[in-house]
Amino acid sequence: MSRQGVERMESERCRVDEHTLHRRLFLRGLSGGAAVSAGSFSGLFVNPVLADAAKRAQKHCILLWLCGAPSQFETWDPKPGRPSGGPFGSIATSLPGVHFSSLMPQCAGIADRLNVVRSMKTAQTEHLQAITLLQQGNPDRAGFTRPTLGSAVSQAVGQLDSRLPNFIFIDPVPGGNEFESFKAGNWAGWLGAEHAPVRIGGEYTPLDRQLSDAIPQHDREARESLRRFLTGRYERARDSRIARSQNAAFERLRGMTASAELFDLERLPAEDRRRYGPGSFAQHTLLARSLVEHGAPFVMVANGMNWDNHVFQHEIHQMLVPELDNVLFQLITDLEQRGLLDSTLVIAMGEFGRTPWINAARGRDHYPDAWSLMMTGCGLRRGVVTGSTDEDGVSVTDRPYSEQNLFATIFRALGLDPYAEYDLPGLPTFHRVENEAAVIQELLV
Amino acid sequence: MDFRGRCCETGLVDEAVSVSDWCAMPQRYWFFLCVLPVCLQSSAVGQDASALWSQQVQPLFDQYCVKCHGPLEQHSGLELDTVAGVLQGADGGAVVVPGKPEDSRLFQYLAADSEPHMPPGKQLTQAQQRSVQQWISRLSQAPEGQPVVSAGVRSFSSVTEAVDVCIAEGWAVRGVAAAEPVSDGVWCRRVYLDLAGRIPTAAELDSFLQSPVGVRRAELVDRLLQSGEYAVRMRELWDVFLLGRPGRNGREDRRRQHGWWSFLEGAFRDNRPWDETVRSMLVARGDRVEDRGASWFLYERRNNHQAIAEAVAPLIYGTRIDCAQCHDHPLTREIRQAHYWGLVTAFNRSKNVDGGAVVAESATGGFVNFTNLKKESQPALMVLLDERVVAEVRPGEGVKEEDGESLYVDGGAKQVPKVSRREVFAEAALTGNPLLARAFVNRMWSVLLGRGLVHPVDEMNGRNPASHPELLDWLSRDFESHGYDVQRLIRGLVLSRVYGLGVLSAGDVPVSAFAEATERPLTGEQIARSWRVVAGVVAEDDGLRRKVTGALPDVSPREYSATWQQAQFLSGTEALAELLRPEVSPTVVRLAALPSVEERVRESFLAVWGRLPDVEEQERSEQFFAAHAGDVSAAVRDFLWALMTSAEFLTVP
Numbered sequence A: 001m002s003r004q005g006v007e008r009m010e011s012e013r014c015r016v017d018e019h020t021l022h023r024r025l026f027l028r029g030l031s032g033g034a035a036v037s038a039g040s041f042s043g044l045f046v047n048p049v050l051a052d053a054a055k056r057a058q059k060h061c062i063l064l065w066l067c068g069a070p071s072q073f074e075t076w077d078p079k080p081g082r083p084s085g086g087p088f089g090s091i092a093t094s095l096p097g098v099h100f101s102s103l104m105p106q107c108a109g110i111a112d113r114l115n116v117v118r119s120m121k122t123a124q125t126e127h128l129q130a131i132t133l134l135q136q137g138n139p140d141r142a143g144f145t146r147p148t149l150g151s152a153v154s155q156a157v158g159q160l161d162s163r164l165p166n167f168i169f170i171d172p173v174p175g176g177n178e179f180e181s182f183k184a185g186n187w188a189g190w191l192g193a194e195h196a197p198v199r200i201g202g203e204y205t206p207l208d209r210q211l212s213d214a215i216p217q218h219d220r221e222a223r224e225s226l227r228r229f230l231t232g233r234y235e236r237a238r239d240s241r242i243a244r245s246q247n248a249a250f251e252r253l254r255g256m257t258a259s260a261e262l263f264d265l266e267r268l269p270a271e272d273r274r275r276y277g278p279g280s281f282a283q284h285t286l287l288a289r290s291l292v293e294h295g296a297p298f299v300m301v302a303n304g305m306n307w308d309n310h311v312f313q314h315e316i317h318q319m320l321v322p323e324l325d326n327v328l329f330q331l332i333t334d335l336e337q338r339g340l341l342d343s344t345l346v347i348a349m350g351e352f353g354r355t356p357w358i359n360a361a362r363g364r365d366h367y368p369d370a371w372s373l374m375m376t377g378c379g380l381r382r383g384v385v386t387g388s389t390d391e392d393g394v395s396v397t398d399r400p401y402s403e404q405n406l407f408a409t410i411f412r413a414l415g416l417d418p419y420a421e422y423d424l425p426g427l428p429t430f431h432r433v434e435n436e437a438a439v440i441q442e443l444l445v
Numbered sequence B: 001m002d003f004r005g006r007c008c009e010t011g012l013v014d015e016a017v018s019v020s021d022w023c024a025m026p027q028r029y030w031f032f033l034c035v036l037p038v039c040l041q042s043s044a045v046g047q048d049a050s051a052l053w054s055q056q057v058q059p060l061f062d063q064y065c066v067k068c069h070g071p072l073e074q075h076s077g078l079e080l081d082t083v084a085g086v087l088q089g090a091d092g093g094a095v096v097v098p099g100k101p102e103d104s105r106l107f108q109y110l111a112a113d114s115e116p117h118m119p120p121g122k123q124l125t126q127a128q129q130r131s132v133q134q135w136i137s138r139l140s141q142a143p144e145g146q147p148v149v150s151a152g153v154r155s156f157s158s159v160t161e162a163v164d165v166c167i168a169e170g171w172a173v174r175g176v177a178a179a180e181p182v183s184d185g186v187w188c189r190r191v192y193l194d195l196a197g198r199i200p201t202a203a204e205l206d207s208f209l210q211s212p213v214g215v216r217r218a219e220l221v222d223r224l225l226q227s228g229e230y231a232v233r234m235r236e237l238w239d240v241f242l243l244g245r246p247g248r249n250g251r252e253d254r255r256r257q258h259g260w261w262s263f264l265e266g267a268f269r270d271n272r273p274w275d276e277t278v279r280s281m282l283v284a285r286g287d288r289v290e291d292r293g294a295s296w297f298l299y300e301r302r303n304n305h306q307a308i309a310e311a312v313a314p315l316i317y318g319t320r321i322d323c324a325q326c327h328d329h330p331l332t333r334e335i336r337q338a339h340y341w342g343l344v345t346a347f348n349r350s351k352n353v354d355g356g357a358v359v360a361e362s363a364t365g366g367f368v369n370f371t372n373l374k375k376e377s378q379p380a381l382m383v384l385l386d387e388r389v390v391a392e393v394r395p396g397e398g399v400k401e402e403d404g405e406s407l408y409v410d411g412g413a414k415q416v417p418k419v420s421r422r423e424v425f426a427e428a429a430l431t432g433n434p435l436l437a438r439a440f441v442n443r444m445w446s447v448l449l450g451r452g453l454v455h456p457v458d459e460m461n462g463r464n465p466a467s468h469p470e471l472l473d474w475l476s477r478d479f480e481s482h483g484y485d486v487q488r489l490i491r492g493l494v495l496s497r498v499y500g501l502g503v504l505s506a507g508d509v510p511v512s513a514f515a516e517a518t519e520r521p522l523t524g525e526q527i528a529r530s531w532r533v534v535a536g537v538v539a540e541d542d543g544l545r546r547k548v549t550g551a552l553p554d555v556s557p558r559e560y561s562a563t564w565q566q567a568q569f570l571s572g573t574e575a576l577a578e579l580l581r582p583e584v585s586p587t588v589v590r591l592a593a594l595p596s597v598e599e600r601v602r603e604s605f606l607a608v609w610g611r612l613p614d615v616e617e618q619e620r621s622e623q624f625f626a627a628h629a630g631d632v633s634a635a636v637r638d639f640l641w642a643l644m645t646s647a648e649f650l651t652v653p
Helices: A017-028 A049-058 A106-109 A127-136 A149-157 A177-183 A217-238 A240-256 A270-276 A280-293 A314-335 A401-411 B024-035 B049-063 B083-088 B127-136 B158-173 B184-196 B203-211 B213-226 B228-241 B252-257 B259-269 B272-284 B305-317 B337-347 B423-429 B434-449 B469-481 B486-494 B524-535 B540-553 B565-573 B575-578 B586-592 B596-611 B617-628 B632-644
Strands: A061-066 A091-094 A098-102 A115-120 A168-171 A198-200 A298-301 A344-349 A372-378 A382-386 A396-398 B002-004 B348-354 B358-361 B370-373 B375-377
Touching: A049 B596, A061 A280, A061 A314, A098 A106, A106 A314, A106 A372, A115 A396, A127 A177, A127 A344, A127 A401, A149 A298, A149 A401, A168 A280, A198 B228, A198 B586, A217 A240, A217 B565, A240 B337, A240 B565, A270 A280, A270 A314, A270 B540, A280 A298, A280 A314, A280 B434, A298 A382, A314 A344, A344 A401, A372 B486, B049 B127, B158 B469, B184 B203, B184 B213, B184 B228, B184 B486, B213 B228, B213 B486, B228 B259, B228 B305, B252 B259, B259 B272, B272 B305, B272 B423, B305 B337, B305 B434, B337 B370, B337 B423, B358 B586, B370 B469, B375 B486, B434 B469, B469 B486, B524 B540, B524 B586, B524 B632, B540 B565, B575 B632, B586 B632, B596 B617, B596 B632, B617 B632
Parallel strands: A061 A298, A061 A344, A115 A382, A168 A198, A168 A298, B002 B370
Antiparallel strands: A091 A098, A115 A372, A344 A372, B348 B358, B370 B375
């Protein structure tokens, strides 16, 4: 629907003066000091002063989307010795009195830099509805498609002239059952296609130069240059909206093609790749860090729906959780070292938790009544563990939080007004978070 | 059976909904018109007030006031969605004194320090307050009526005459000058695209330009309307209008398999009266040959009766009614919940039979109640938009209807009841319903002229007046009285002077004046076929069509918006590379064999754009070839590629 429906939120974008200047110069096609052509996206970041200022002001979010849902018992809220506890036991963390699952020794070591919410309590037990709920942060309203978190953040903190897409979604897995359905759906909702994610990972990396081997790159560039000349004249001669829109789309493509190497795993430092570990999820999280370093506002990393262990839960979690543990450790410590943790919100969660009891196939089933997630970074304190569940993890005993509380907290942490209205002519009134649901105050700085 | 609208069930929805103008486009165009005040009536005091109301004040009230002072709620008894409502005032008395904004509470309450202050919790800007002030000061005592209508109903001798006369009058009233007509060559290309779904070949263009001047246009149109390509082109349009793009998962194949495409193509090829075609879709029984495949219109929606109702409304009423699921339409009073649920009721006895495209219908059941946001419940009757009710015997409370073979025409199969809601409803909706003709006329007008006489095209309700009401009325009556003859209407439109206009060089002329050709992007199908024409490839290529429509799915979009993924497709798709290989394309071979670069450039422009290059284009193009002196075929390919993905190619000329 409305691509123009963002006026009410304009004031939250790009407040830094240098960045405002930067955008204005770009839009006027001036060079801003360095002799670069305004048509070249990569040229925009040549001027170091402007580039730095823009980078400093930019907020980021990395969402590690553990689709299928990890078990809170084998991660953040262990119940050792209880029937629901499972075989892995717990270990002490760097936070006095706080224990994580023994499968997470590295995160235990940096627990003072993390925050955990143990009292998530949501209403959806099935994957598609729960994924939708935890991606949109509010219950569905029939007939209207709410934007997902990435699209909402893309619209709010993303930048017109960035060389990277505002919302990057990394998932190499084509399928994923209900997650596949979700992936095929409309992520940007009423914000419009420009806030839909760019999907990369595996065969989805779109800027593959081998797209058409038969045609060398320089030929494509020559073609594009001629197309631009011709369509530019047409646009000016007829004041053509269609031509204008097309030229803008081709410009965007040029910008992204110029950044193609940023999506190439091979270009990441070998030592970093070794540290994060083998496997798509680990490598893509490293890629997410790298993209954030280059200014990407929102990166979501998923790996199909592999956490949904209704069968052999312990066996599979025994493989998945240590990997997650290492990946989180590397990511958080890397961001900290690079001075990016204060401007990057990191969230690791699934769409619900898993049952305290084991089913006949030695698995845990879906459990939205009491589950955990981890979030830290931008706008949040460090080392806070909030909410609690009873001794078996069956229900929340203290501070139940819904997806709306979660999203209110996420927006607030990123410096956005959670209750701002979307400006959508012709649609009912929608807010980022409905019902003025409270933030999780104890997490916020 | 109590049936709540789904959106009410969440329990987390506000009681009332914030409303603003339903369509974004008039808001944008009213901004244009602030600069050029438009006088739509012929001379009464208050004419500026009418324009101010529809362009500035009404959209403002829609967004900030109508939620509490409108069709849904009337706080203090005040309604602000119509001028009549404003003039009527509130319980406590008048809120405007026409001509005197300072004495009008409506204006006074907008001030920042006013007590009481409106709207509560928000503040209108100075500019917005000024709009209201100006409007009040130009109001006359009498309630605003419709634009002045002439005493009698005018008659015109043809569709073409009606179009040309009425639109030209509109130019005079608006004080705008129309663009020059396009040349015959451009006209030919335009008509081929609109009626055959592709650009003409060089031979076809040549043949047209050689034929006798006075009759060539009519002859071409008649010939194209008889061609198989016309039927396919119309099917391509209406398949999307009626069912949307098929998307993934083999839906397109199923549409074809179950005869939906054949049904549509047959309807246009044989020029079936439009009301008959619609009847086939609504009744959805494949008894006659020409009806087979029609049931897919219902079947594809998989028993989602609400989705069916929402699809049928624009077809028979010209307006979407989705808003009226949970409450009466918040902006336009003539659309109420009862109408929405009335449509649902017409179809909710229907059920798909697996394995084919048969939509069975029960003889009993389907009596529902609906609730509004205030939880008030009422039974759903088959109410049409003009308030006619299709009568039915409703069983008493708690009485269970007896189903039985005797109630069906087919005995045990129980798929065709003796009394069929679908048939009865279709009969009511297709006879004595002028909206059916209006909807079709408006839709075809928008396809051919780039924008409906009512805009948006599927919002023909009280909120959106027609830009040329007399013309729309006449065309609709004419269409209906000539047996809903589709080809006749299209022929008349395409042969009008208005259709053949070019582009104005400058100025902010409102689109609704139709003083110049409105920009129209090509559909994916038109692009694929036209690419093949350029390449000189004759054979059908469904693969190419699928790829292009997959990347460029929009048909008549409300707002054109190119994405970078589309740019990526256009800049590098294998499909186009393949098409332009010398082994495949005679055109590439011919162009590469030309002796001079100068000629190569000229011939390429002719082949792709149907015109010669101007001086600057010629120079730049020759530079292009100079820089790619190596492989001539590759250079030709890339040159053609640039032309074939430029805006000039991807737009209707």
